[in-house]
Amino acid sequence: MQSLLQAARSAGDGLPPVERWHPEYCGEMDMVIKRDGSWWHEGKRITRQPLSRLFSTILRKDDDGVHYLVTPVEKIAIKVEVAPFVAVRVDATGEGEAQSLIFTTNFDDLAEAGPEHPINVRIDPVTGEPTPLVRIRGGLDALMTRPVFYELAELAVEHDGVTGVWSGGAFFALEQANASG
Structure with a gap:
């Protein structure tokens, strides 16, 4: 790895x-x-x-x-339409704040999620459907396939009341923060 x-x-x-x-x-x-x-x-x-x-x-x-x-x-x-790349695979190493998530795109580009390659999950306000993205290079993102997003969900932890994942020393929310409270 x-x-x-x-x-x-x-x-x-x-x-x-x-x-x-x-x-x-x-x-x-x-x-x-x-x-x-x-x-x-x-x-x-x-x-x-x-x-x-x-x-x-x-x-x-x-x-x-x-x-x-x-x-x-x-x-x-x-x-x-959404993003120029598709994240077709994610590999995780480590645990907790020391975890690294490495994404592979449909063109075999690799990016380790972190401050330079953030994960961003947009939630459609009408349907509630997530659009999970990871920055690959420059301003170019990859849309995560459903299986890749499910893998992230399996790795998710709670941090400050928000469910998300750690990678590259940064925490990325996989859902919108709870507005009540």
Whole structure:
């Protein structure tokens, strides 16, 4: 498990430095990353995983909340329904405040949840359904699959009246804090 942790800490290595590129905005592309992590271009699913993986390496979310495909000379907006990645696996080591949670995405990116890779569970105010996310890199999140979220629920503890999990020395709520009291 130690090698997995080391890999998670260096997960960003080898990726293009999109955060340092500041090309001119070139408009929008008819590309959508759906909730299930599938990539679509002009209404057709991109079925070649290496192509989707390539696009994922030049993806960036800017402060305006928009996702862009970025190269040194182009910046093109695309639509992301929920998150650009899907967390398909979580591995836990340690216990309590010393616990580490390492997430693997649908593109084999690794991220150890902690202050730089927070877990955020949004609760739909109408349905009460959770949307569990973990930050992978930059402003890019991964939507946790239901089995991954269930694994987190199994690891959950109570801290200051809130149910959640520890990772990387930080506590992440898996539910909204009780408003009464």
